[in-house]
Amino acid sequence: MATSKFPPRPIRQALSQGKILSGIGDDCAVLRIGRGRDLLVTTDFSLEGVHFRREWDKAESVGHRSLARGLSDIAAMGGEPIAAFLSLGLPEELSQRWVDRFFDGFVELADRFAVPLAGGDTAQSEDRIVSDVVVIGAVPRGKAILRSGARPGDRIYVTGQLGGAAARLTWLYSKGIGRKIRPPFPDPLPNPRINIGGVLRQKRVATAMIDISDGLSTDLAHICEESGVGAEIFAETVPRATPVGAGSEVDLAFALHGGDDYELLFTAAKTTPVPSVIDRTAVTAIGEITREKKILLVGADQSYKKFEARGWEHFRHFS
């Protein structure tokens, strides 16, 4: 049913129409991406009970995260976001206030990166909130940073700190499902690293890049698989989140395997200088790419063990 009835007019008017020639109000959105640029497309589900829970997550956070995931994918290609599309299935009993607050979170993040909401679809869902967000972006022709460019000897880097989202979720699970819970620490909303990805592309720093959505161990495995290489990660160097109010860093396991942090994981040639701070965010060397196709975790005692991909699965179970 295309883009015609969506979103509500107040949202329509609130949104800039930057590079959108014709958006909401026709069968398709019409975009112009400019000469010499390749198009980037990414699509991410956010399903109630799978990616979020109404009793734990504020509506604004759900809106923020549903868009952040797509923006983070654009960042991981070194791209610039151009437009977002939101398909939303809402149960009849859901309050208008929840929907409004979802939009508040979505639009606040969209505005931060000047990304217009160019269309989408709506439907009444049976009993669960269902959203699917598409983000369209662009990079200079042939310049997208792929997962497949890592070479033996490259250094491995990560932005920011890891494990904050997983630590929060684990705390919530420990309290049990179905109860309305507000944790004593704030929800660490992901900040898509669009600016950092752009710098890494422009300065030709990154040889391969991915965003950490499924966890360091899983996403590193994607880079290694696509590049046909292995890796060694020095466990002690992996930057761990310190949740506000928690007073100490999260357990190493959260940083190694926890998903939903949306930091960037990238590789750079050994000889390429990599700043330790980009866009006011720490950039930390955590290991190196090897020729042998094994992924190893090196402990403080120089012990080597297999670094198994134990990131969150796409098919998560909540029972």
Add this chain to the structure above:
Amino acid sequence: MATSKFPPRPIRQALSQGKILSGIGDDCAVLRIGRGRDLLVTTDFSLEGVHFRREWDKAESVGHRSLARGLSDIAAMGGEPIAAFLSLGLPEELSQRWVDRFFDGFVELADRFAVPLAGGDTAQSEDRIVSDVVVIGAVPRGKAILRSGARPGDRIYVTGQLGGAAARLTWLYSKGIGRKIRPPFPDPLPNPRINIGGVLRQKRVATAMIDISDGLSTDLAHICEESGVGAEIFAETVPRATPVGAGSEVDLAFALHGGDDYELLFTAAKTTPVPSVIDRTAVTAIGEITREKKILLVGADQSYKKFEARGWEHFRHFS
């Protein structure tokens, strides 16, 4: 979570990679649409219980329709489809066979228009099948056929015949929900009018165009609203479907208000010759655009009455 784990490898290998520079296996798909072209983007939900029912609809048909809706939106802009993205949420109890057959229907239609499946997302849904399909297309720069181009005096045309899908659905409802039913007539799978839309654009025939997804009365109202005009439709001229095996045409109400036929509704200047057949499909004049912003239905007896938009709502109720 981007496009990385999807679709299953056999599907991956079965799909051509035409204009996709880098698809499944990275954070984003990278597409190149060529110089002097505008980009088209459309996104359509297909939710179990809302857009289809497992007890009525074959899995192949669900796969076919979920893509057909997006292709039809591209057709309605006069565009060429470039790539499709499929996000799929599947309940755990769903059989692999259902999923395989869904893909059969999806891929058969994609292949017909040489549209590669370039990415998507997967998740386990709670208990309902959820799909969201994005189709990316292109048109020569500035040549997209919008809904807003209809002018007073333009003739109104429709492709094919209308009402078949609504007649089938009404028959199914009459038998009650929840029972496994196979109607005595075949499922009229929509055939996206990509070729016709392309001809109408190339020959500069259409001044405005939309696809009939919500029903003639609703979709005509969209053209009139966006163009700032009214319309008169001659009821007797509206081409009605004759379901295979039914022996007679569907009731007029189905043709006037029934959705899901995915035929094209377009306008053309009075002086523009419009072929009565394009791509082996009938093209029928059914009325004209008026300056006065009313939409009227003219009966065989020359009676005029208000042609109210009674097409299917986005928020359909099944109780």
